[in-house]
Amino acid sequence: MKVVVIYESTRGRTKSMADAIAEGVVAAGKECEVVDAKDFNGIGDACAIAVGSSTRMKHVLPKVKQVLSGFQSLNGIPAAAYGSYGWSGEAPGIIAKQLEEKGAKLVEGQPISAKDYPNEETLNKCKDLGKTLADACR
Numbered sequence: 526m527k528v529v530v531i532y533e534s535t536r537g538r539t540k541s542m543a544d545a546i547a548e549g550v551v552a553a554g555k556e557c558e559v560v561d562a563k564d565f566n567g568i569g570d571a572c573a574i575a576v577g578s579s580t581r582m583k584h585v586l587p588k589v590k591q592v593l594s595g596f597q598s599l600n601g602i603p604a605a606a607y608g609s610y611g612w613s614g615e616a617p618g619i620i621a622k623q624l625e626e627k628g629a630k631l632v633e634g635q636p637i638s639a640k641d642y643p644n645e646e647t648l649n650k651c652k653d654l655g656k657t658l659a660d661a662c663r
């Protein structure tokens with residue numbers, strides 16, 4: 526049972542949020558796998574998931590879009606959305622809505638958005654989110 530943190534990131538900003546979430550998961554005593562959306566191959570025995578993308582043309586990036594449309598029923602799995610943006614920042618909200626529509630249970634403290642590169646405060650929020658996801662794992 527592990528937390529799976531999926532991301533797509535063009536310049537490493539959303540990736541840095543994924544890594545901070547993973548740090549929070551591990552600090553809370555759970556295993557974590559960080560997966561680039563292009564390599565995603567199913568959630569396996571995940572006990573919680575986080576899905577992140579930066580915003581491009583007001584949408585999520587294409588590989589995360591594929592990951593989201595490939596989910597069958599998420600059956601109450603604890604879940605969170607996150608991502609970096611430049612000006613309008615739609616992606617985390619779109620991801621959260623789709624996770625919920627597929628049956629995931631969104632956890633408190635999500636979605637997390639970061640304008641450009643996440644600052645220390647935002648990275649700390651990401652670590653806290655990791656702890657929340659770890660604690661929600663059954």
Ligand SMILES: Cc1cc2nc3c(=O)[nH]c(=O)nc-3n(C[C@H](O)[C@H](O)[C@H](O)COP(=O)(O)O)c2cc1C
Pocket residue numbers: 533534535536537538539540578579580581582583584609610611612613614615640641642
């Ligand atoms: C072609 C292109 C389109 C973009 N469109 C948007 C947009 O519609 N809204 C927005 O908030 N940011 C937009 N951005 C900005 C990115 O979301 C921003 O640079 C983000 O920090 C990239 O994070 P990443 O390194 O995780 O991909 C766009 C960037 C590019 C290159």
